[in-house]
Amino acid sequence: xxxxxxxxxxxxxxxxxxxxxxxxxxxxxxxxxxxxxxxxxxxxxxxxxxxxxxxxxxxxxxxxxxxxxxxxxxxxxxxxxxxxxxxxxxxxxxxxxxxxxxxxxxxxxxxxxxxxxxxxxxxxxxxxxxxxxxxxxxxxxxxxxxxxxxxxxxxxxxxxxxxxxxxxxxxxxxxxxxxxxxxxxxxxxxxxxxxxxxxxxxxxxxxxxxxxxxxxxxxxxxxxxxxxxxxxxxxxxxxxxxxxxxxxxxxxxxxxxxxxxxxxxxxxxxxxxxxxxxx
Amino acid sequence: xxxxxxxxxxxxxxxxxxxxxxxxxxxxxxxxxxxxxxxxxxxxxxxxxxxxxxxxxxxxxxxxxxxxxxxxxxxxxxxxxxxxxxxxxxxxxxxxxxxxxxxxxxxxxxxxxxxxxxxxxxxxxxxxxxxxxxxxxxxxxxxxxxxxxxxxxxxxxxxxxxxxxxxxxxxxxxxxxxxxxxxxxxxxxxxxxxxxxxxxxxxxxxxxxxxxxxxxxxxxxxxxxxxxxxxxxxxxxxxxxxxxxxxxxxxxxxxxxxxxxxxxxxxxxxxxxxxxxxxxxxxxxxxxxxxxxxxxxxxxxxxxxxxxxxxxxxxxxxxxxxxxxxxxxxxxxxxxxxxxxxxxxxxxxxxxxxxxxxxxxxxxxxxxxxxxxxxxxxxxxxxxxxxxxxxxxxxxxxxxxxx
Numbered sequence: 001x002x003x004x005x006x007x008x009x010x011x012x013x014x015x016x017x018x019x020x021x022x023x024x025x026x027x028x029x030x031x032x033x034x035x036x037x038x039x040x041x042x043x044x045x046x047x048x049x050x051x052x053x054x055x056x057x058x059x060x061x062x063x064x065x066x067x068x069x070x071x072x073x074x075x076x077x078x079x080x081x082x083x084x085x086x087x088x089x090x091x092x093x094x095x096x097x098x099x100x101x102x103x104x105x106x107x108x109x110x111x112x113x114x115x116x117x118x119x120x121x122x123x124x125x126x127x128x129x130x131x132x133x134x135x136x137x138x139x140x141x142x143x144x145x146x147x148x149x150x151x152x153x154x155x156x157x158x159x160x161x162x163x164x165x166x167x168x169x170x171x172x173x174x175x176x177x178x179x180x181x182x183x184x185x186x187x188x189x190x191x192x193x194x195x196x197x198x199x200x201x202x203x204x205x206x207x208x209x210x211x212x213x214x215x216x217x218x219x220x221x222x223x224x225x226x227x228x229x230x231x232x233x234x235x236x237x238x239x240x241x242x243x244x245x246x247x248x249x250x251x252x253x254x255x256x257x258x259x260x261x262x263x264x265x266x267x268x269x270x271x272x273x274x275x276x277x278x279x
Numbered sequence: 280x281x282x283x284x285x286x287x288x289x290x291x292x293x294x295x296x297x298x299x300x301x302x303x304x305x306x307x308x309x310x311x312x313x314x315x316x317x318x319x320x321x322x323x324x325x326x327x328x329x330x331x332x333x334x335x336x337x338x339x340x341x342x343x344x345x346x347x348x349x350x351x352x353x354x355x356x357x358x359x360x361x362x363x364x365x366x367x368x369x370x371x372x373x374x375x376x377x378x379x380x381x382x383x384x385x386x387x388x389x390x391x392x393x394x395x396x397x398x399x400x401x402x403x404x405x406x407x408x409x410x411x412x413x414x415x416x417x418x419x420x421x422x423x424x425x426x427x428x429x430x431x432x433x434x435x436x437x438x439x440x441x442x443x444x445x446x447x448x449x450x451x452x453x454x455x456x457x458x459x460x461x462x463x464x465x466x467x468x469x470x471x472x473x474x475x476x477x478x479x480x481x482x483x484x485x486x487x488x489x490x491x492x493x494x495x496x497x498x499x500x501x502x503x504x505x506x507x508x509x510x511x512x513x514x515x516x517x518x519x520x521x522x523x524x525x526x527x528x529x530x531x532x533x534x535x536x537x538x539x540x541x542x543x544x545x546x547x548x549x550x551x552x553x554x555x556x557x558x559x560x561x562x563x564x565x566x567x568x569x570x571x572x573x574x575x576x577x578x579x580x581x582x583x584x585x586x587x588x589x590x591x592x593x594x595x596x597x598x599x600x601x602x603x604x605x606x607x608x609x610x611x612x613x614x615x616x617x618x619x620x621x622x623x624x625x626x627x628x629x630x631x632x633x634x635x636x637x638x639x640x641x642x643x644x645x646x647x648x649x650x651x652x653x654x655x656x657x658x659x660x661x662x663x664x665x666x667x668x669x670x671x672x673x674x675x676x677x678x679x680x681x682x
Contacts, residue, residue, distance in 0.1 A: 102290075102293060102294060103290075103291060103294065104290045104291055107290050109287075121287040121619070121621055122287060123287070123290055150289075159463075159464065159465060161370075161372075162372045162373060163372075163373045163374065163375065163462075163463075164370055164373055165365050165369065165370060165373040165375035165376040165378070166361070166364040166365055166368050166369065166370060166376070167368050167369070167370035168364075183361070183364060183368065184358065184361070185356050185357070185358045185359070185361035185362060185364050185365070186356050186357025186358040186361075187352075187355070187356055187357075187375065188297040188298060188355075188357075189373070189375055189459075191291075191297040192297055192298065192463055192465065192466065192614070193463055193465055194465060194618075195464070195465035195618055196289075196618065197289030197290075197291050197292060197617065197618045197619065198291070199291070200291040200294065201297070201357055203294075206357040206358060207357065207358060263464055263465070279618075279619060279620055279621075
């Protein structure tokens with residue numbers, strides 16, 4: 001070590017040597033810390049980005065035209081003209097996914113357009129095949145009414161994945177948005193970022209929770225529990241990358257809309273029969 | 280809510296707000312950090328000589344608040360044991376993911392600045408004190424007890440550069456907090472590019488106000504004389520930044536009101552309804568208008584020190600209420616409108632519990648406890664009454680005076 005020091009020690013002192021060794025130690029510590037921090041954060045992140053671009057991840061398609069042939073890309077279609085508001089889907093979801101009371105992965109809204117020009121909105125309670133839980137409205141005062149089932153939109157441009165600070169929210173190759181319950185720290189930022197109110201902090205697990213389109217069932221070739229339970233065929237689920245699937249045919253044959261399209265999240269849950277009042 | 284729109288909130292909103300009083304406290308405390316640092320920087324970098332008596336104190340106060348800025352966040356997290364995931368597996372598309380790094384950097388920067396500012400006294404104490412106390416000062420001196428004029432000059436230069444880095448650091452730390460809210464397009468009351476700037480200005484305001492109040496009150500406890508010119512300049516600075524902060528907050532609201540639309544209709548009902556106390560009284564009348572009118576009287580040249588001190592404390596407290604109200608209105612008020620845009624979520628803060636008001640009070644007390652402890656360890660007010668007491672003892676003239 002022959003570098004000049006800014007703080008020359010008095011002659012005869014041993015401080016120069018100890019000062020230099022201390023400096024060497026500090027320099028080593030800084031290098032170790034920097035390398036450690038990089039190997040834990042930036043390097044894995046860069047590797048992930050490189051792998052993602054190789055796999056074509058992050059460029060999730062949202063329709064048959066954009067998807068590669070033979071790939072699976074799930075989509076969900078809600079035909080509001082068929083829904084009778086029975087609430088069977090809500091019960092099926094609650095049972096299948098062990099959703100705590102008072103929290104919802106899916107729900108059904110009732111829109112009632114009154115003759116005086118006002119619009120009343122309320123929600124079907126979890127009362128299977130019964131309308132008793134909905135407050136009665138005099139039919140003479142009603143112009144029209146319909147039901148709108150709601151669930152996670154599994155958006156292509158997901159605000160929830162974007163804002164998750166720890167990478168606990170992610171999209172599967174099939175386009176389903178999931179939460180890694182082992183990694184989520186429960187900051188609720190995704191709950192704030194979801195424009196559709198479909199995310200919540202599960203009272204039991206204390207991590208972010210949401211509709212998974214029953215990924216555990218879908219992987220086994222089954223339909224999501226709510227689709228299975230719907231008696232009217234309101235909910236259609238399937239591979240939108242396959243032009244011959246029921247959902248692709250329904251998407252091609254109908255006028256399709258999505259919720260809050262102005263936000264540019266490109267939902268993969270789509271609707272038939274929405275009105276401007278539905279948000 | 281408009282009488283034509285019956286109340287309907289999304290069912291998952293029924294459990295209450297996702298972010299509660301702890302998330303009000305977090306930007307409030309980081310705001311005090313940034314604001315207090317700006318006062319120190321005005322002296323160390325911009326040569327604002329009048330702030331010399333409080334320059335050292337401002338750094339120590341900034342550090343005390345910074346040390347507890349993460350406490351409300353840890354109390355808020357539903358899985359606090361995974362807090363370090365934010366640094367171990369950060370998702371850099373998230374505005375929040377940079378928090379751990381920015382915060383750690385800033386805390387380290389403040390710690391180094393404090394060690395440099397007090398180094399001559401720390402070295403002196405390390406040489407004279409024995410036992411555990413002596414060991415503490417040896418640790419604070421980083422084991423190096425040499426204090427040569429050349430070393431002091433090098434420290435001074437480093438301190439100057441750290442202060443220069445610290446200014447954008449403070450802006451990033453707090454502007455970034457505003458961005459966490461401003462970048463949420465799902466929430467129309469938050470989603471505005473004005474948010475970081477508004478947060479930054481109100482941060483500076485709260486920091487200067489807090490320093491003013493503490494300067495006068497601590498001087499009273501120490502039975503020390505308050506530097507009249509320093510207090511006058513602090514009040515003047517407070518008025519200037521308050522003017523900018525209020526103008527920005529007002530412009531943001533004016534813009535929303537002028538554009539009109541559904542969202543403003545809902546927001547208007549919230550601001551003048553559910554948030555009436557914190558908005559009309561806390562943020563506008565008592566917190567902004569009264570201080571804006573009273574401050575020019577308070578920093579008049581011809582005013583007795585006693586009156587100036589009393590006015591300074593009262594106005595400082597009102598401004599602190601203003602900033603706290605603003606944080607409340609943004610964080611709590613901003614979440615109250617359900618994303619169904621058809622109903623308001625009940626926001627009744629609880630007293631007890633991990634995220635209750637009592638816990639918030641305890642958390643807010645902690646920085647003051649640390650500040651008191653640091654008073655015993657560091658000669659915070661040494662030479663505070665002299666003109667250059669707040670800076671370095673060797674070369675009190677800041678490198679850049681701007682004159």
